[in-house]
Amino acid sequence: MPAYTLYGAEVSYFTGKARAYLRWRGADFEEQIATQQVYRDIILPNVGWPVIPVMKMPDGTIVQDTADIIEQVEAAEHRLPPVLPATPLQRFVALLLQLYGDEWLTLPAMHYRWTYNEDWAYSEFGALSAPQLSRPEQYEIGKKNGQRFKGALPVLGVHPETIPGIERSYEAFLGEFSRHLDAHPFLLGERPCLADFSLIGPLYAHLYRDPKSGELMKLLAPAVAEWVERTHAGEAGTGELAADDTIPETLLPILRRQMREQLPALMETNELFAGWAADVSSGTPVPRAFGEIIVTIEDHAGPAAARSFPLWRLQAALDAYEAMDADAKARADKLLSSIGGSALRTFQLPARLARKDCRLVLA
Template identity: 50%
Template sequence: MTGYTLYGSEMSYFSGKARAYLRWKGIEFTEIAPSPEIMKSEILPHIGWPVIPVLKTPDGAYIQDTADIIAHFEGPSDADSAMPDSPLQKFVTYLLQLFADEWMTLPAMHYRWNHNENWIYGEFGKNAAPDGTLEEQYEAGKAVGSRFKGFVPMLGITPETAPGIEKAYEQFLADLSAHLDKLPYLLGTRASYADFAMIGPLYAHQYRDKFTGDHMKRTAPKVADYVERVIAGEGRDGELIPLDDVPVTLLPILRVALAEHLPVLTNTNEQYRTWAATAEPHSEVPRGVGMSPFTTGGHSGEIASRTFSLLRLQDALDTYQIMMPSDRKRAEAFLAAVGGEALLTMRIEPRLTRRNYKLAMV
């Protein structure tokens, strides 16, 4: 066994993000699937709740949250950093992470649970009951999977919104394919943080899940090829595009992402502020603070107002707020081009942090 252990799974959204990064960075690690024994002996006692991925360091420290896992390897003067060091590309990276981590959960969960349900139970069963028969694995997988299936209604995935989720996803595949006609990675000829974030939704659910993956390979082969390259840790030798520029082919993706996600984030932020007004200072923050109306692909519904999304948003806002005036000007022109002007004045108050592997007020 090598120094680092990644408790993660091929079926898990955020494990793919961590795995792609660790491979790209050249970190030696062993990945261990979260069997019930591992959950009991490693994850619950150290993290406090059942979640993956978790990285165990050679010193026996436990890191949860993919942003913290990546940050563990990225020193401030790291010449080999995954994060662009120029301000606008960094800002765009955080916006892409916000979209990939917190909004692409809609297509990922919709396609998994409405098009791959029986197949994914068998897959979950391989971890839950590695020595069982196929039937035993299916039943064990169903027990594990039902917890995740339970998140489907909270994500606003209903018969009414499903056609909109599919329409938005088809548009995303077309837009990303057009981008990949010009560049092999999101921000250049080198893979970077945004690519690892995008692997969250795109690998486990949209590429690896049987029916959705077949669809991607058939209708968006460039995206499938991109997923294969990023999950393999390729893209080390190229360059980010120069002069802190943002590829114009990313603008359609960000325009739709912000048009659909910003109203939910704005409403969630207001609900969070109302909740915080009467909460104990510095206390833990609940995962949800109500419901928000949303529209995707022209279909409307209600989605849980998830506070964790505000932490990812806070990273983007911080990057903008510390910019030099000339960089801010460029960021403002960029935001005007993608309909993101609301971000200019948005603040997360009280600020959010993570404490004991949970979301908390600073």
């Protein structure tokens, strides 16, 4: 029997991230489709809310959240090279790109799925949750289940006002990533790391595998489509990360895009978090959102929920920054200044976040 079981789905953003990592790691795992029965018997009793992917570890414990799954498999497998770069600046950048892949590229991923692949997505959702039913019956179930995900569009900031900006930004991102791939096979060098698996989240299930989105990616950025194929297959790469803890120059346009678009949203969210955290005590469950913010993408602005989870991913990146020695911090500051991210040097969350029973709480 395989050591690990990953409960997820081919259509799922975060299952793609975990799967690509597990393949690369060479972990002995099997994937089981998260059918309605799996949600009822495994996910809800152990996690408390309906979410995938969920991982059963060799000792039977259930882990949710891809960062935790990756961390726990890394600790259990003891293999080299580590998925999280061992050197400080690359580690920081990998965590920033995890924040970007997990919590910002959701906008193009979800927009392209639900604007251009809606019927296809309903059929896929239905087929995975009720494989025993007929195609029309699956479609009806898929439509019901899919509405929950489609309903996340305004929460993320996808509206008629922002869609032109989301499309312009995504197409420019594809160009930037293609130019990077002309010089380096993976994000930080000659082999994949956490940054690559994090970008597989949006770029595999939604933007490559959804038919209309995949056509667009292959047309505009065949090198990105090819990177998706290699990375999702768990390819090991042919060498190491860039030497001397450097960040490839060709990655800077992508980091600049992240700082320009995502950082203001994080800062606004953090202000609302501060207001909420002012009168709550340690251990209090953190709501999924603190209110509303305005997101701006390529000059197109619209409302979005001030979601708390991105601050959790940001806290991990800021911890890596704080842990740096003076030399690494000086190099990080130079990088931040060149990508428009200097605000991160002094960025403070008003209170620390923690996770308890698969939910965010105030530490």
